[in-house]
Amino acid sequence: MTIANGTRHWRWLQVGGGVAIVLVMLLDLMGWGPLPFLERLEWQTYDTRVRATLSDEEADPSxxxxxxxxxxxxxxGQWPWPxxxxxxxxxxxxxxxxxxxxxxxxxxxxPEGQALEQYWEELVNAYPELEERSPPExxxxxxxxxxxxxxxxxxxxxxxxxxxxxxxxxxxxxxxxxxxxxxxxxxxxxxxxxxxxxxxxxxxxxxxxxxxxxxxxxxxxxxxxxxxxxxxxxxxxxxxxxxxxxxxxxxxxxxxxxxxxxxxxxxxxxxxxxxxxxxxxxxxxxxxxxxxxxxxxxxxxxxxxxxxxxxxxxxxxxxxxxxxxxxxxxxxxxxxxxxxxxxxxxxxxxxxxQRFHAQPPWVAGFEFLSLVVLGAVMVLVYPRLSAPVLLVASAGLLGITLGGNLWAWQQGLVLPVASLLVLFVAQMLWHLGLNFLRESQHKRWVAERFGQYVPPKLVDDMVASGEGVDLEGEERELTVLFSDVRGFTAFSESIPPEELTQVMNRLLTPLTEAIHAHNGTIDKYMGDAIMAFWGAPLHDSAHVEHALEGAFAMLAALNEINQTFTQEGKPSLAMGVGLNTGPMSVGNMGSSFRMAYTVMGDNVNLGSRLEGLTKAYGVSVLVSETTAQEAPQWCCRRLDKVRVKGRAAPLWVLEPVGKWAQLSDGQKAWQAAFEQAVGLYQAREFGNAEAAFNALDDPDDPPTQLYLQRIGYFTENPPPPDWDGVWTHTDK
Incomplete structure (x- = not known):
């Protein structure tokens, strides 16, 4: 079952329960319902309105x-008085x-007189001298x-x-x-x-x-x-x-x-x-x-x-x-x-x-209509709301209802309110309860299927978003990342086999945390290599930005790992990262025996090729021109126009240096000079290009040294007239 189908199931359940609540309220209003407490609650609300609106005016002096x-x-004397x-x-x-x-x-x-006559007669019989006196009135x-x-x-x-x-x-x-x-x-x-x-x-x-x-x-x-x-x-x-x-x-x-x-x-x-x-x-x-x-x-x-x-x-x-x-x-x-x-x-x-509150006969019809209208609004709207929005909406509707009721009271009309209060409470508890159960099931479903790929925060975001996330294959524009630790084979040979698993975990854990911290989804581990992507399963409009930030966070994490390894007497490690952006097929793919949530397509393969080229250019991160175009806030220097294995069309590969806002003026000028030198090289002006690269005066920059080597070769062995400046790589 997909999340979308599950959501429809829960919404139908919410709608059905909401309708049932309204029907029970209406049946009770017509005298057929099992809610005897409503009458007492109405009395209490009436008393509350009376006490809340008592006038402080002076009593009628007449x-x-x-x-x-x-x-x-x-x-x-005691009662009764004469x-x-x-x-x-x-x-x-x-x-x-x-x-x-x-x-x-x-x-x-x-009659008081009969008792008085009997009492006087008994008194005269006892005291005959009283006979001469007159009896009491x-x-x-x-x-x-x-x-x-x-x-x-x-x-x-x-x-x-x-x-x-x-x-x-x-x-x-x-x-x-x-x-x-x-x-x-x-x-x-x-x-x-x-x-x-x-x-x-x-x-x-x-x-x-x-x-x-x-x-x-x-x-x-x-x-x-x-x-x-x-x-x-x-x-x-x-x-x-x-x-x-x-x-x-x-x-x-x-x-x-x-x-x-x-x-x-x-x-x-x-x-x-x-x-x-x-x-x-x-x-x-x-x-x-x-x-x-x-x-x-x-x-x-x-x-x-x-x-x-x-x-x-x-x-x-x-x-x-x-x-x-x-x-x-x-x-x-x-x-x-x-x-x-x-x-x-x-x-x-x-x-x-002439000061009375009235409760005319049409009040019963008004109560019926109010239950129907408010119940219909809740049944149709509440299933679509998250818990916080539902609470706000309920508070708003309740405020309007109570405000209208109080206004009517001030006009001398006593409108029923208890049934509406019970309707509000019942509907709110029903929908909040189902929202909680739905979100719990939703979160459990997402965690079971995506927890191994995506960070817990992203799982929470997927649940909170209400987005129709499922495992079905679909095509989206994503950014894919491939990383590979260089020299890990030689590194692993320098430590005991029983320690290798522990070292792998120490290495991959912080790298994974760096990806998760920037909303990346782990696709798979391939030994010391990692494949990840951004933009799925939850849509992310800033997936390119997050992918670049994740890549640099991985390099920072590796630097910290190297410091620890160096202290332990182990050799330090280097890493290459390749990033590409474009349409990819994403979904749960595999066989009936094993499935994996992964991405596939030519753009995925290109990401892998870019990671492989980092060795050739001596840089840590390479991105495609598409990725660079989608991240204008990043400074990406164009390294070379290449043709990679498996692709006939040439493309530019670029190295992200950092965000423009974080670069100094000197760094920006150096990047512009490098790009100008590359342009001279592409235009076959090898003499000018050599001078431009030498002017950079950076013997530690591998791409610069690579271009100087190429220029030296082409100076002695000029390329053919139809040379297009593309360098063909035959290795993966």
Whole structure:
């Protein structure tokens, strides 16, 4: 299997898994999936958004909570207080402090007067002298009389389900509200209620329930129904009942949207106040702040008239309890212990200020579409990305998604985010995991096949590149190198046979390291000779540059080896290196018994011939004209125009001296003078050529001495008229 085929296999696996993840998410959205944690995660993300965007604005000064707190219980007495005390509290609020409206987050379900009459009768029987005295006031009657004089909305509660031993409904419900087409609303229908005493409810301005059948499974108040149905009639929540009392009790107009052949409730219009609700008539509580955002006034301070009149005049109030012992504490997104009266006050404030977050029916379709679109993008794009790019892309998409969700939240829309987060995490983990496995397999595959030829760094580069590397034969432009250690036969005869293998390893290891350090691929070892090439298996646009650098690194390594050998009393070694660049066939070649990743072709043979010519010219490195042309930053002096064995066409051979930028002006001038002398020789101006070579004044330069010998020969034995200046070599 080639790497390209393996890559396609992994990509299909990634695409298939990515599609499966999207399908699971969509099935769960439609209620058929196995992901129950998604709902809880959505709750948590909702709570996070609530807490992150709590306003620091001051509370509405027209609203306040009359609090039955611990201090009130200490000063007035334990709960329940006598109804006369409740009546006194109401009279003080309205007569003394001129309050505008009072909602009562308490239910008065049991008659106080009956217990009081029985207690007085028992007391008179025990103490006959008390018969002449008047019995105590009936608290229920006092409270009922008080309610007739002031605008008070009483509270009560419904019970969603009835247990076997539960009593029948207690007390009396207020008058139902008028709702246009109310019979069509799918609001909660409880099985029992606990209302106020009939005398109290009749005399009150109205009533509203304060229970919440829509508490989420984690026990947190997030959504509260505004209407519940009892025996076909609709009854409002306490905040809604207070709003209706403030504006004259209008008919409630449901706002219904048509879509997908279904009618979906979107909002309730209450005398021009629009309240967004879900299809069951429940509204998201508009949280204004943490506990204590609204003004709390102790009931004890009201009873004892310790309150500044300006704090209560003209205000809308809710009477309720925050004392822990009275059990009117709720778990909410903004606090685990949150008084029930403040939940109702938050709802009332939201109605008055028209500040609600809405989750309209089309949100489900938006979530479905978002999963499809984002899932499609991930499925199509992620398999093509490396792990780092995939992480960056995921972070970008996630940032856009969360930013859009937060923007919608600030516009009052609650868009789902949990399913998208899970989609992101699942897709990212799936693709990252498969990327890791694919790259591990890819690296193992490359290392198994190329590890013996190429340096580990190049193996890593091949894996990281994602390039379709395989062993199939192909033609590429490469640079091939042949090296041979001169005099190694005589060298080997000077050391014991048992030491020869060790010396070979000491010699070939640093030479191989020099090739690997410059991204070369080892083709084969031939005794003390090495064949290597650049540009495969991984494409390298600078293969000529790297090959030249590798060749000089090999010479430097040999110099260090010679220093060690000299210290050990061994003779030093020399080396010839030939380089050629051109099209070559590269791939895994051999037989069914043994294969090798190698290069073949006429240009490979030419590289070998160039290495052989280094002896003739007395230089360490020779390159072809093609190689020199591909490396313009290198100074390569033209040594000779030759015809090598096996090739009819002549070619120039050149010696790379070094990089132009590293040569001194004197060296550059010497190279130019040498090239000029060679030109005179090629033009048959042997006398001028001899003078030019002698002017170089370098008796240690073998090519110069070689030309002087040739000129001497041609001076005495002039070449034929058709001489083309080409020197024919018959040796390999």
């Amino acid at each position: 609203l306040a909570i009359i609090d039955i707190d611990e201090r009130s219980l200490y000063e007035v 109804r006369t005390v409740i009546a006194e509290l109401m009279e003080t609020l309205f007569d003394t402090y001129d309050a505008a409206l009072l909602g009562v987050d308490i239910v008065f379900a049991e 009936n608290g229920d009657e006092v409270l009922a009389e008080t309610l007739t004089n002031f605008p008070v909305v009483l509270g009560y509660y419904f019970q969603a389900a009835v247990a076997e031993n539960d009593p029948p409904p207690v007390g009396e419900l207020p008058a139902p509200v008028e709702v246009a087409d109310g019979g069509l609303l799918a609001v909660p229908e409880p099985e029992r209620y606990t209302g106020n005493l009939p005398a109290l409810q009749h005399n009150a301005m109205g009533g509203g329930f304060f229970d919440n059948p829509r508490v989420d499974d984690d026990g947190v108040f997030r959504r509260v129904p505004l209407l519940q149905r009892w025996e076909g009639e609709l009854y409002p929540s306490l905040p809604l009942a207070m709003l209706m009392a403030m504006i004259g009790g209008p008919t409630i107009q449901p706002q219904v949207a048509e879509g997908a052949g279904m009618a979906q409730l979107e909002a309730l219009d209450v005398g021009g106040f629009e309240i967004p609700v879900d299809n069951e008539g429940a509204a998201l509580v508009p949280w204004y702040g943490e506990r204590g955002h609204f003004t709390y006034i102790s009931a004890a301070d009201v009873l004892n008239e310790r309150v500044d009149p300006e704090e209560l005049a003209g205000k809308t109030l809710i009477l309720g309890a925050s004392a822990p012992g009275l059990m009117d504490l709720r778990s909410t997104p903004v606090g685990g212990v949150f008084p029930g009266p403040e939940v109702n006050m938050s709802l009332l404030a939201g109605m008055l200020h």
